[in-house]
Amino acid sequence: MSSFLASLVLLAPLALITVALLSFSEPGLRPNRILKMSRLATIGAFLLALGGAILVALAGALTSPVIGIGEFGFSVRLDALSGVMLLLVSFVGVIVVRFSRHYLDGDARQGVFIGRLCLTLAAVMLLVSAGNLLQLVVAWIATSLALHSLLLFYPERPAAIIAARKKFITARIGDACLIGAVILLFQGFGTLDIADILTQARNTQDGMRPPGIALATLLIAIAALLKSAQFPTHGWLPEVMETPTPVSALLHAGIINAGGFLVIRFADVMLLSMPSLHFIAIVGGFTALFGGVVMLTQPSVKVSLAWSTVAQMGFMLLQCGLGAFSMAVLHIVAHSLYKAHAFLSSGSVIDIAKTAWTPDLKARPSMGLLFLSLALALGLYAGIGGLFSALVDEAFTVLALGMILIMGLTLLIAQSMQGETQMEVVGRTLVAAAFATGIYFVLQAAAGWLLSPALPPIPTPDMAGFAIMALAVVSFAAVTVLQVLAPVWLDSPTWRAARVHIANGLYANTLFNRIVSTRKLLSRNPS
Template identity: 50%
Template sequence: MTSRLGNLALLIAVLLLAFGYGTTDIAAISEAIRDGASPAIAPWAAAMLVLAALVQSAQFPLHSWLTEVMETPTPVSALLHAGVINAGGFLLIRLADVILLSPAIMAVLVMVGGFTALLGGLTMLTQSAVKTSLAWSTIAQMGFMMLQCGLGLFPIALLHIVAHSLYKAHAFLSAGSAVEQVAKVRRPGPIAIPSGAAVARSFLVALLLYGLVGTFFGFDSKSPQAIALGAVLILGVAYLLAQGLADTAPKILTQRTALYSLLAGIAYFALQTIAEWLTQGTLPPAPEPRPLEWALLTLVVLSFGLVAIAQAMFPLWAYHPAAAGLRVHLSNGLYINAVFDRLVGGWARPRQSKKGASQ
């Protein structure tokens, strides 16, 4: 049902673009948009394209189909999560000029993608099955990619697709050996549990390193959207620093985590520069943010920063009774899958009884 919904939305978008621009050639449509052509029907086409992409890439609240197909053989899951799932993001990137015509639709992408990324990332941590955990990871990664498209960072979104495909294909294909390793080797827990002060120091150090690397590459040449996204990524690395800066942590761990944070900042700016260079003239640059975009950027940095802080302080509150209840709710995906299944249950094909099958 969700797949057919995505197909229908894409078909409507194609018809709207053909009616508005008199052609279905993507290059011709993009060229017309860059020359200033913007028919009144274009934002509706952008809305249909975004709906098709959200459905195809398993975004909230239509994400449950992806987590319920884990019974397939692992190589099939690898193909789905490293290939087919990227179709929605590729659609938005290929038609980036059309998407930029509607700031309201881009705002929807930021909010839906950002929420899906947070929900998927938190739910992933509570799953006991390897493949289900990887499925929620894919939902989170696709949400973050939609967030990038909503911010107008299409070259970075394309880079994200390539990186995620390579990582997720390897993760699925090595899932069996990962289970065997856990069964054979009892891995030790965290070396050091950070205090609140250590967490604060870690985020301060991470931001300082990010500022140092950004100054070297030149903040002036980067859009505000790219700078905010880099801050989100470096805050995601800060929880590693928190463990390294714990009072009981060995010195080598502190040095290693600081090096990881520095390398993460360098990799982000370097890969972003390469992606923008490779797609120059093909993909449009990020638009100048307006008040709505500034508000969304602030919301994104704050929300992802709070989740990173919660993750860094997880050992301190993991055994609190409230955390135990939250873990149960998150492990069930906040029951969104159950609600969706109940809503579409009337459309399901009735199962044939054993008696009828034997006859």
């Protein structure tokens, strides 16, 4: 009975696909029927996701029967991971579709846009709830193609075409990698059922892994990195700003973070080949630092948010690569909600900036200020960590990631004390930092408890793992020092020249532009 109830989750993408098909009948201005149906479909999808989460809480993890022939067809895998992702995707979907009703009011192709939004949401829901490898691959590819149609909603914009071309090329390489991984997984474990594969992987003894699994995990790693806009194939993401704002928000509903979901879904398999996880951690950690530094130089609000997403996806994959899978899921949820809201409210940033406090960037900070801020951040982390000692996971990986949190707190505190700052501002900053630290421990413990039935515990790091963690902590510390002390070098010619190169992403995107022939494209479309 429970397995049959799990199958009802498929009604959510079915309803969304129906709206997408009906949008052909009302593709134009103010399609009232499509607007009403899309609202009902997204709310219904959220309610079905909520029902699925409740079912998992009552009955535990389960997989629905395959709707198809043998193992080939559609099935739903309901566990803590898919329950969380379904709720996240459907909730963001409700907000984005509702927002689009007003955002595109008056657009001559509003019906088309709503239909494409619903189609993309349906593909993502099929992806995160996939119970078998075939559905996973189909939904993975469908998500990319549906997003491609949204990127080209204004096909007359050259920059939109460039972004779509680069995304298309990157996605097809990722698709090929995932298909190769699926074939190897099927050969190694003898089944398409994801739950069965994870069970076999969990029970595999050291040195007894099936043949081809190391290559399969490497292909999964490459597919995940390509999907989540990691260096050096990140260039399309900042250029997505040529599309309507709801698309940027929708990206965070299981699309740009689908790479992380893929690694987390196959966490038990990935642990059979630690070099693949190390590869993810290295690329993700570098991308996090790279994107974070470039973000600071961007004058456009939406482009800055896009670079922030590049950096955040890198940090999320760093967590995956270190084996902190539950923390990575928490990161996906928190970042998705925050960034979707940030994009949808980006038009109000000027009004917010009028009343918001900003640090005195012209002030000349000192190393003494930096060490004082670091000491305060360490004190907050240690003190609040002691209060939550019953919740704190003492795994070395968690401590290393906590050190990166300390770097963020150090920057926040240092900025509050720059220049002629009132003590009230410093006090409020310390209270906010203490609150954020406490929330970090509580949410970390809650995520670990909630996802423990579906995800393996954090593995004990090997020597390569320790080296990667040490490198990550040192690198984030160096960037923190750079951010705090940057005002000292603002007037120097060297810094001004470096800022130009950093603002252009160190030109890592130039080669990709040449591959997709953007120069010819721009010459034909000089606008």
